Structure formats: structure tokens, C-alpha cells
Amino acid sequence: MSAPLVLGLETSCDETSAAVLRGEELLGHVVLSQDVHEVYGGVVPELAARAHLQKVDPVVDEALARAGAGIDEVEAVAVTAGPGLIGALLVGVSWAKAAAFALGRPLVAVHHMEAHLFGPLLDDPEARPPFVALLVSGGHTLLLHSEAWGRYCLLGQTRDDAAGEAFDKAAAILGLPFPGGPSVDRAAREPGADDRAVELPVSRLGRESLDFSFSGLKTALLYEVRGKPRPRAEGGGFERDHASLTPGRRRDLAATFERAVVEAIVLKLGRAFETLAGGGTVPASLLCGGGVTANTRLRAALEAFAAERRLDLRLPRLDLCVDNAAMIAGLGARLLAAGRAADLSLTATPTTGC
Numbered sequence: 001m002s003a004p005l006v007l008g009l010e011t012s013c014d015e016t017s018a019a020v021l022r023g024e025e026l027l028g029h030v031v032l033s034q035d036v037h038e039v040y041g042g043v044v045p046e047l048a049a050r051a052h053l054q055k056v057d058p059v060v061d062e063a064l065a066r067a068g069a070g071i072d073e074v075e076a077v078a079v080t081a082g083p084g085l086i087g088a089l090l091v092g093v094s095w096a097k098a099a100a101f102a103l104g105r106p107l108v109a110v111h112h113m114e115a116h117l118f119g120p121l122l123d124d125p126e127a128r129p130p131f132v133a134l135l136v137s138g139g140h141t142l143l144l145h146s147e148a149w150g151r152y153c154l155l156g157q158t159r160d161d162a163a164g165e166a167f168d169k170a171a172a173i174l175g176l177p178f179p180g181g182p183s184v185d186r187a188a189r190e191p192g193a194d195d196r197a198v199e200l201p202v203s204r205l206g207r208e209s210l211d212f213s214f215s216g217l218k219t220a221l222l223y224e225v226r227g228k229p230r231p232r233a234e235g236g237g238f239e240r241d242h243a244s245l246t247p248g249r250r251r252d253l254a255a256t257f258e259r260a261v262v263e264a265i266v267l268k269l270g271r272a273f274e275t276l277a278g279g280g281t282v283p284a285s286l287l288c289g290g291g292v293t294a295n296t297r298l299r300a301a302l303e304a305f306a307a308e309r310r311l312d313l314r315l316p317r318l319d320l321c322v323d324n325a326a327m328i329a330g331l332g333a334r335l336l337a338a339g340r341a342a343d344l345s346l347t348a349t350p351t352t353g354c
């Protein structure tokens with residue numbers, strides 16, 4: 001008996017994406033990144049929800065057309081139920097519920113962050129627990145330990161900004177275009193970039209902390225670019241704005257910021273493995289996912305980290321780092337096989353708890 005044809009749908013933030021998956025074969029996949037947010041320099045939740053509403057039908061149609069399948073051949077509908085922007089999530093969840101009901105097929109609710117773990121698995125289905133997972137996205141920075149699929153022990157998380165959010169804000173401070181992460185990455189790759197142009201803090205927190213903090217780093221970058229904030233009595237604001245940055249200085253600050261973020265991540269990863277080893281557990285695998293794993297320096301650093309510790313590293317390929325429905329369909333298929341279908345009372349859950 002062949003594996004069921006699963007339609008996956010992702011609308012948690014600013015990508016409208018649909019995927020058609022059978023077993024391990026991704027038959028059709030469309031990721032539409034919304035460009036309405038560009039002029040605002042960040043994702044505007046209401047605009048994201050409206051854009052999903054406009055594009056969900058054509059995106060699903062295109063994914064099915066690429067798969068050479070009709071909607072009536074779909075055997076299960078998997079959808080991101082959270083975490084994410086509530087309006088954006090509701091578009092996908094409502095669409096998926098209606099489709100599952102109309103087709104008389106099962107509905108599967110997928111946790112967006114767990115699905116990011118499936119980014120590497122789409123090309124590499126052999127990966128399995130036990131592993132340490134690093135999930136770095138626009139909304140989350142999580143270090144997990146898993147001994148079985150579906151069971152995750154939280155080792156550490158961000159106390160303020162997520163890693164991707166820090167990249168996005170750094171880009172705004174540097175006057176680099178939205179989306180910020182890829183812009184900082186590109187600027188840091190420009191020839192001659194000096195990644196030690198200034199002192200920027202690499203957050204450590206307590207000696208044993210596995211948590212992350214990026215807001216101090218972001219503020220340090222802001223002061224580097226704009227000078228000290230002026231007292232309110234003197235009119236407030238800053239000494240200068242980012243327009244005074246030369247292209248060379250912008251490139252160097254992007255590279256320096258990127259290095260500090262990557263160093264903080266690798267530092268916490270090292271601590272995580274040491275902490276686990278201290279408790280007698282030494283996972284041999286490191287699974288990574290989320291948009292920030294597209295970062296050139298982070299990928300190289302993770303490869304070096306894994307090689308040094310002889311870890312089996314699983315990184316998603318570049319196009320599966322950022323939000324996509326292939327990972328939703330992938331996890332959805334596994335949940336379905338485990339008998340974990342949802343019912344039509346499913347609702348969107350914007351926070352991590354879904």
C-alpha cells in the first residue's frame with residue numbers, strides 16, 4: 001500500500017506555502033514570500049493575514065499542478081496550527097478544516113517549531129533521536145534534547161529577542177533592506193568585511209546558563225551606528241543616523257554583529273553538550289532548523305562544531321531553512337501514521353504551547 005498523498009499548508013507568518021508529499025517524495029511545493037511588508041521594514045500582522053487570504057487558493061492550486069494531482073486525490077490535509085501570528089494562522093487553519101471536511105479526509109495539526117526539525121529530514125529521513133536540536137527562527141531560539149520523536153526537553157531559549165529577530169533588527173539599524181537576516185548575511189560576505197571591527201558583546205548569561213539573550217548586542221550595535229542617545233532635555237534622539245554609515249563600515253558592522261550572534265549560539269551549544277554529558281547522556285546527533293540556519297557563517301560554524309565533536313550534523317538544505325509547507329506535510333504524514341489526526345474543533349494557537 002502506498003503512502004497517503006498529504007497536502008501541507010503553512011501560513012504562520014509571511015510565507016504562504018503549500019506542499020504535496022507522498023512518503024518521502026515531495027511532488028509539488030510552492031513558497032510565496034509576501035513582499036507587502038518591505039516598505040514597513042518588518043512583518044505587519046494584518047497585512048500578512050490578508051495576503052494569505054488572497055494567495056492561499058492559487059498557491060495550493062500551483063502545488064497540486066506541479067504534483068500532477070487533483071484536490072480530490074489528497075488523502076490528508078496537514079496545517080500549521082501554531083505558533084505564529086493569529087490572523088495569519090487562522091487563514092491556513094480555516095482553509096485546511098474546510099478542505100478536510102469537503103474531501104472527507106483527515107486533518108492534521110502541526111506545531112510549526114517541531115516541523116522545523118523536519119527540514120533536514122526531508123532529504124535525510126534516517127535522522128532520528130536521540131539528538132540535540134537547535135531551532136533558530138524569527139520568533140524562537142530553542143535548544144532541545146530529544147530521546148524520542150514528540151518528546152522534547154527544553155534546555156534553553158531566548159530571554160528576549162529571537163536570533164532571527166535580532167538579525168532583522170540589526171538590518172534595520174544598519175539601514176539594510178527587509179528581510180533583514182539575508183541582508184546582513186550578504187553584507188557580511190562582501191569582500192574585505194572585517195568581523196572584528198568593534199567590540200560587540202557575546203552574551204553568556206550565568207556560567208551554566210543555556211539561555212540566549214540578543215537584546216544587549218542589538219543595543220550595542222545601535223550605539224555603534226547612531227552614537228549615544230541624547231538626553232530628553234536636549235531633544236532626545238541619537239547623535240547621528242544610519243545614513244552616516246559608509247558602505248565599508250556597514251559591511252564591517254554586519255560581519256561583526258553576525259559573528260557575535262554565531263559565537264553566542266555555538267557557545268550555548270557547547271555548554272548544552274557538556275551539561276548533557278555531565279548527566280551521563282551524550283547524543284551523537286545535532287539537528288538544526290529555522291530560518292537562521294540559512295546563515296552562511298552559522299552553517300560553517302555548526303559544521304566545524306560537529307566535526308570537532310564527531311557529531312552527526314543534520315542541517316536543512318537552504319530552501320528548506322525558512323518557513324515552508326514541505327516540513328509541515330512531512331511532520332503531518334508522521335503524525336497521521338501515528339494516528340494523531342485532529343478534528344474540526346481545531347483552532348489556531350499563536351503561542352508556543354499548541
Ligand code: KG4
Nearest residue numbers: 137138139164181185291292294295322323
Ligand atoms: O523560520 P523562519 O522562516 O520564520 C519563523 O518561523 O520565524 O525564520 C525567519 C527568520 C527571519 O528573522 C530571517 O531574517 C532569518 O530567519 N533569516 C536569516 C537568514 N535567512 C533568514 N538570518 C540570518 N541569515 C540568513 N541568511
Ligand code: ZN
Nearest residue numbers: 137290291323
Ligand atoms: Zn519558522
